[in-house]
Amino acid sequence: MSDGNRTNYNKWWKNAVIYQIYPRSFADSNGDGIGDLQGIISKLDYLEKLGIDAIWLSPVCKSPQDDNGYDISDYQDIDPMFGTLQDMEELIAEAEKHHIRIIMDLVLNHSSDEHPWFLEAKKSRENPYHDYYVWRDGTEETFPNDMRAAFGGPAWEWVPEVGQFYFHQFSVKQPDLNWENPKLRREIYDMINWWIGKGVGGFRLDVIDQIAKEPDKQITNNGPRLHEFLRELSRETFQKADLVTVGEAWGANTELAKLYSNPDNSELSMVFQFEHICLDQIPGKEKWDLAPLPFLKLKEVFGRWQTHLYGKGWNSLFWNNHDLPRIVSRWGDDGKYRVESAKMLAILLHGMQGTPYIYQGEELGMTNVRYDMEEYRDIETLNLYRERLEKGYQKEDVMDSIYGKSRDNARTPMQWNNGENAGFTTGNPWIKVNPNYKEINAASQITDENSIFNCYRQLIRLRKQYPVFVDGEFHMLCDEDESVFAYSREDSDSQLLVICNFYGKTVNNPLEKPEDSAKLLIANYQDTDWNDILRPYEARMYLINKRDNI
Ligand code: GLC
Numbered sequence: 293m294s295d296g297n298r299t300n301y302n303k304w305w306k307n308a309v310i311y312q313i314y315p316r317s318f319a320d321s322n323g324d325g326i327g328d329l330q331g332i333i334s335k336l337d338y339l340e341k342l343g344i345d346a347i348w349l350s351p352v353c354k355s356p357q358d359d360n361g362y363d364i365s366d367y368q369d370i371d372p373m374f375g376t377l378q379d380m381e382e383l384i385a386e387a388e389k390h391h392i393r394i395i396m397d398l399v400l401n402h403s404s405d406e407h408p409w410f411l412e413a414k415k416s417r418e419n420p421y422h423d424y425y426v427w428r429d430g431t432e433e434t435f436p437n438d439m440r441a442a443f444g445g446p447a448w449e450w451v452p453e454v455g456q457f458y459f460h461q462f463s464v465k466q467p468d469l470n471w472e473n474p475k476l477r478r479e480i481y482d483m484i485n486w487w488i489g490k491g492v493g494g495f496r497l498d499v500i501d502q503i504a505k506e507p508d509k510q511i512t513n514n515g516p517r518l519h520e521f522l523r524e525l526s527r528e529t530f531q532k533a534d535l536v537t538v539g540e541a542w543g544a545n546t547e548l549a550k551l552y553s554n555p556d557n558s559e560l561s562m563v564f565q566f567e568h569i570c571l572d573q574i575p576g577k578e579k580w581d582l583a584p585l586p587f588l589k590l591k592e593v594f595g596r597w598q599t600h601l602y603g604k605g606w607n608s609l610f611w612n613n614h615d616l617p618r619i620v621s622r623w624g625d626d627g628k629y630r631v632e633s634a635k636m637l638a639i640l641l642h643g644m645q646g647t648p649y650i651y652q653g654e655e656l657g658m659t660n661v662r663y664d665m666e667e668y669r670d671i672e673t674l675n676l677y678r679e680r681l682e683k684g685y686q687k688e689d690v691m692d693s694i695y696g697k698s699r700d701n702a703r704t705p706m707q708w709n710n711g712e713n714a715g716f717t718t719g720n721p722w723i724k725v726n727p728n729y730k731e732i733n734a735a736s737q738i739t740d741e742n743s744i745f746n747c748y749r750q751l752i753r754l755r756k757q758y759p760v761f762v763d764g765e766f767h768m769l770c771d772e773d774e775s776v777f778a779y780s781r782e783d784s785d786s787q788l789l790v791i792c793n794f795y796g797k798t799v800n801n802p803l804e805k806p807e808d809s810a811k812l813l814i815a816n817y818q819d820t821d822w823n824d825i826l827r828p829y830e831a832r833m834y835l836i837n838k839r840d841n842i
């Protein structure tokens with residue numbers, strides 16, 4: 293596109309760091325045990341101190357909470373559990389005073405079955421809202437096909453009133469919206485523009501690659517009309533304002549990511565892709581079937597995304613979100629080397645090109661949990677437990693899968709201090725607090741300059757200080773090394789060098805010592821001299837000023 297103003301080259305979100313809040317687990321202001329908007333407002337000082345630029349807020353719209361808000365029954369109102377529309381307006385305004393923008397979670401692939409559109413749609417085939425959803429004929433006993441829903445069971449649900457099945461890729465309470473219908477699309481654009489008018493800073497688009505489904509062909513993601521829909525969506529909404537937009541796209545590869553995040557601004561700012569985060573999954577099996585991480589493959593995947601998107605698109609950088617286990621427990625060490633490994637993972641990720649996302653509690657090194665089954669709350673976890681026991685799995689094996697991958701690992705309350713309920717609530721928390729809150733909490737880390745919190749804080753500052761973080765070209769180093777993850781980023785002025793021992797054993801440092809003028813920007817051990825070995829999880833980041841060497 294020739295219109296220079298519309299290209300993405302100098303966008304604010306390129307040196308921004310985004311913090312994800314899962315509202316029900318962040319901070320509870322009224323003692324009902326559930327985090328809420330006033331709770332978030334009360335923590336804006338903390339977030340400003342950390343230095344983040346924007347908050348991605350998991351859904352706070354009205355919802356029966358079958359899937360914790362990812363089932364929306366009113367896109368233009370706030371769920372009373374979280375507060376009111378006025379609280380939301382207050383959050384946007386207060387956050388702005390802290391130089392923080394609010395990014396809403398848009399769930400556009402499906403609504404709740406309690407949304408007025410669906411209540412109408414299921415009344416009759418002639419109802420004007422019927423075609424807002426995806427229906428197929430059949431008889432009660434014969435499903436249109438054998439497609440399965442992501443949370444278990446068939447993807448089709450029979451509605452006797454209309455004598456048809458509706459399609460749902462997630463729970464039965466999340467009927468899929470029919471994007472083929474232009475009227476539905478128009479309603480969605482109007483709703484988005486209404487939120488833009490309220491001053492939000494952007495949107496995260498839930499499972500956006502699934503909107504162009506074609507169930508007759510068993511197509512769920514990357515349907516033929518996906519990018520046509522996205523371009524229309526962007527033109528009608530996002531392009532009118534200076535927003536950041538990020539699409540959740542489990543099925544993206546680098547070629548597709550270039551479409552989504554084309555610098556001509558025709559679709560989105562960037563995507564969340566999951567190739568790196570699915571690597572400990574056995575191909576063709578479910579995420580619950582645990583496998584060790586193939587480390588060389590991890591390097592290859594990061595390297596490929598960094599180089600393929602360079603100058604042609606934009607990456608999101610993340611280890612965690614509300615659907616993933618805690619990274620320090622997963623690929624670090626949540627025991628002896630918790631602090632070192634959490635910092636190593638942070639340094640490794642934050643030196644790359646893209647927009648980093650920090651998931652609440654990641655900046656404290658919060659860990660996975662091992663609860664008794666009755667403490668779990670997530671619909672996906674509960675369904676898995678039931679289904680696998682029915683299929684004859686051993687209970688211990690099912691529990692191991694849950695300890696490893698349950699989404700509730702990320703959803704335990706934020707650990708603010710060592711007081712009751714970790715300072716999250718004065719009431720009964722909706723989900724049990726991780727018992728390690730006395731040791732791991734924000735209050736103790738803010739004041740400790742060697743804490744994980746302060747490591748993240750420093751990384752955010754560095755990103756703003758040195759342009760090489762934003763525009764430097766990525767080169768993987770020692771890509772065959774079985775323990776060390778090392779890379780450089782280079783622009784015309786400087787070189788950034790990142791060296792990480794990914795494991796808990798001391799190894800030889802495979803790199804040459806950089807010039808004496810190289811500046812150590814950050815490390816996770818306190819002594820600063822170059823060493824020919826790398827200690828457990830040791831991570832170092834250097835800046836080499838090329839002009840010094842001329
Ligand atoms: C996304 C969300 C997840 C939700 C699902 C259905 O993957 O991140 O939490 O359950 O979409 O909306």
Ligand code: CA
Nearest residue numbers: 320322326328
């Ligand atoms: Ca509350």
